[in-house]
Amino acid sequence: MARITYITNTDESITLEAFSGSLMELAVQNGVPGIDGDCGGVCSCATCHVHVAPEYMAIVGEPEEIEMDMLELNDDVDEYSRLGCQVQISEALDGITLTVAR
Amino acid sequence: MMDSPDDKVVCVVGASHAGVTCAFALRREGWPGRIILFDADPELPYHRPPLSKAFLTSELGVEHYLLKPRESYLKDAIELRLGVQVANVQSTERYLTLADGRRQYYEKLVLATGARPCLPPIKGMADAKNVFPLRTAQDITRIREALLVSRQKRVLIIGGGYIGLETAASLRKMGAEVNILEREERILHRVTCPFMSEFFRYTHQNHGVIIETGKQVVAVESSDAQSTLQCSDGSSYQADVIIMGTGVRVNTALGSSAGVEIENGIKVDPTARTSDEHIYSIGDCTFHFNPHYRRYVRLESVQNAIDQAKVAAAAMCGKNVYYDAIPWFWSDQYDIKLQIAGLSQGFDNLVVRKEDREDQFSVWYFKGQELLAVDAVNNAKAYVMGTRLIRDRAIINKEKLADPAVALKSLV
Numbered sequence A: 001m002a003r004i005t006y007i008t009n010t011d012e013s014i015t016l017e018a019f020s021g022s023l024m025e026l027a028v029q030n031g032v033p034g035i036d037g038d039c040g041g042v043c044s045c046a047t048c049h050v051h052v053a054p055e056y057m058a059i060v061g062e063p064e065e066i067e068m069d070m071l072e073l074n075d076d077v078d079e080y081s082r083l084g085c086q087v088q089i090s091e092a093l094d095g096i097t098l099t100v101a102r
Numbered sequence B: 001m002m003d004s005p006d007d008k009v010v011c012v013v014g015a016s017h018a019g020v021t022c023a024f025a026l027r028r029e030g031w032p033g034r035i036i037l038f039d040a041d042p043e044l045p046y047h048r049p050p051l052s053k054a055f056l057t058s059e060l061g062v063e064h065y066l067l068k069p070r071e072s073y074l075k076d077a078i079e080l081r082l083g084v085q086v087a088n089v090q091s092t093e094r095y096l097t098l099a100d101g102r103r104q105y106y107e108k109l110v111l112a113t114g115a116r117p118c119l120p121p122i123k124g125m126a127d128a129k130n131v132f133p134l135r136t137a138q139d140i141t142r143i144r145e146a147l148l149v150s151r152q153k154r155v156l157i158i159g160g161g162y163i164g165l166e167t168a169a170s171l172r173k174m175g176a177e178v179n180i181l182e183r184e185e186r187i188l189h190r191v192t193c194p195f196m197s198e199f200f201r202y203t204h205q206n207h208g209v210i211i212e213t214g215k216q217v218v219a220v221e222s223s224d225a226q227s228t229l230q231c232s233d234g235s236s237y238q239a240d241v242i243i244m245g246t247g248v249r250v251n252t253a254l255g256s257s258a259g260v261e262i263e264n265g266i267k268v269d270p271t272a273r274t275s276d277e278h279i280y281s282i283g284d285c286t287f288h289f290n291p292h293y294r295r296y297v298r299l300e301s302v303q304n305a306i307d308q309a310k311v312a313a314a315a316m317c318g319k320n321v322y323y324d325a326i327p328w329f330w331s332d333q334y335d336i337k338l339q340i341a342g343l344s345q346g347f348d349n350l351v352v353r354k355e356d357r358e359d360q361f362s363v364w365y366f367k368g369q370e371l372l373a374v375d376a377v378n379n380a381k382a383y384v385m386g387t388r389l390i391r392d393r394a395i396i397n398k399e400k401l402a403d404p405a406v407a408l409k410s411l412v
């Protein structure tokens, strides 16, 4: 199991627990504001953008080419950006903090 | 039970991408009253795009493709009335009549009634066996069941649009024999250029799908489990399962009963309001103005459903917002990801840009010098840059654009 914390645009901190699924699915299922997941998780809408806490970036890993390109749709993309639908939850992510992009 | 006029009830008819987004957006914008969502479909609202893609090939139930979990509706006090058909709208006294005769008063009404499959008149179709449209979760469940019991699994798809093609790709994955009959001289005839049509024809044929064009099905007859289809040119085909990918009809009946203006869909202004100040309309069922392209359009896409829903919600809550989006769309078939930015209708010249990777390219549609749209295949870079360049009405050097050695970023 992994405990995952989302920091919303209003600085609210929401901690959730999950075994599987993607970071987008977990957020949508729990109504985390700012993560819409409009395309249902197929890397087509870029509405699931999060910034990964730097110390977890190595565990989460770099985005693939298509995800990297889709991230460019957002203005505040940085080296810690990921699309939540492309990151699968596993125990390795336990304790991670994600900041919901603006 | 009737609500009194001061209860500030919003009724949303249609609980799919548009209606559900609108209901939640209303709460976020601070709507103080009741929000009631009606849908004839008994399922908790789900994503439609996976129906022809991941949902068809998986064994999972629709509960894995929900737009929102049940608790979200409770939390935001959105009242779901599922499995309930709304029969008509009485717009002078402002109430809905449900199929069972009950009435529901509204302060604001949102028509998010979408579209239904268009089933062309084909002799014998009503009595034919194993004929399925492809619009609801139930349609998919039935297709899956029919395939499961079919020994030969010969599927005939009538219509080579995106939904027909996605379905073909999914069915191949499931081991079915797939034949597509298209009435026009090429697949995707209505929505893309001959180059893209040829690319998809080639791809599908490589995956063993038989595509035949110029085929108008005129009659069908079933015996036992199998059906025989007759085409106008005298040819005939045998199938165990028939899937109708023949486009949609807009659901305008409620709009008509409300007396709002209807043209190729329910006509709305830039705030998604109809000709009746208490009635809004969003999603596939609307005929709306696109400011970028300066014309009225009717779209069938998740993007349009969601963006219009948010605008309507904000407008009902008294905010000054206008619908102004560059439309986008996607389609996934086999390992191909097609992403479309903009609307290509009306183009008079195009540029094909082939990247070094063979399965990666993009088609850029222009009217004169103005970029209208981009079809990007396995090429999100082109999609993203295309979106920007369309929005900015950038003037592009077409020679450079056609040269894969020139980075897209350097085009701006």
Ligand SMILES: Cc1cc2nc3c(=O)[nH]c(=O)nc-3n(C[C@H](O)[C@H](O)[C@H](O)COP(=O)(O)OP(=O)(O)OC[C@H]3O[C@@H](n4cnc5c(N)ncnc54)[C@H](O)[C@@H]3O)c2cc1C
Pocket: B013, B014, B015, B016, B017, B018, B019, B038, B039, B040, B041, B048, B049, B050, B051, B052, B084, B085, B086, B087, B112, B113, B114, B115, B116, B134, B135, B136, B163, B251, B254, B282, B283, B284, B285, B299, B300, B301, B302, B303, B305, B328, B329, B330, B331, B332
């Ligand atoms: C198989 C398939 C694949 C698709 N793939 C993609 C894709 O890859 N990308 C993309 O962008 N789009 C795709 N689309 C299109 C997308 O799903 C639609 O644009 C979107 O669903 C439109 O949402 P909507 O809410 O406007 O209408 P709809 O989804 O059509 O929903 C309308 C709802 O209103 C209900 N309703 C209508 N009349 C009444 C009434 N009188 N009383 C009660 N309920 C009523 C209906 O039951 C329905 O649930 C696909 C569609 C299908 C069918």
Ligand code: FES
Pocket: A024, A036, A037, A038, A039, A040, A041, A042, A043, A044, A045, A046, A047, A048, A083, A084, A085, A086
């Ligand atoms: S949900 Fe659409 S890109 Fe992640």
